[in-house]
Amino acid sequence: xxxxxxSPRVAFTDAIRLLQTFQGADLTRxxxxxxxxxxxxxxxxxxxxxxxxxxxxxxxDAAAVVKQLAGQINVIIQIExxx
Numbered sequence: 335x336x337x338x339x340x341s342p343r344v345a346f347t348d349a350i351r352l353l354q355t356f357q358g359a360d361l362t363r364x365x366x367x368x369x370x371x372x373x374x375x376x377x378x379x380x381x382x383x384x385x386x387x388x389x390x391x392x393x394x395d396a397a398a399v400v401k402q403l404a405g406q407i408n409v410i411i412q413i414e415x416x417x
Contacts, residue, residue, distance in 0.1 A: 349399040353400060356388055356393050
């Protein structure tokens with residue numbers, strides 16, 4: 335049976351656009367508000383809170399795309415530092 339790809343499904347430019355929209359005026363504040371919304375929520379209610387807060391699957395995919403590229407950039411920086 336073929337293995338399902340777990341690679342991000344969002345193009346980099348789309349990922350940036352999605353994350354810019356999601357972050358609002360301040361990404362730290364947005365994440366803090368989500369964390370506050372999750373306090374006291376049972377495990378089976380977390381998905382609903384995340385969906386309501388805008389942290390949908392496409393946002394998580396977008397974050398994965400940017401994280402992957404950031405890791406590759408970090409490798410390039412480390413290589414340059416050795417030169």
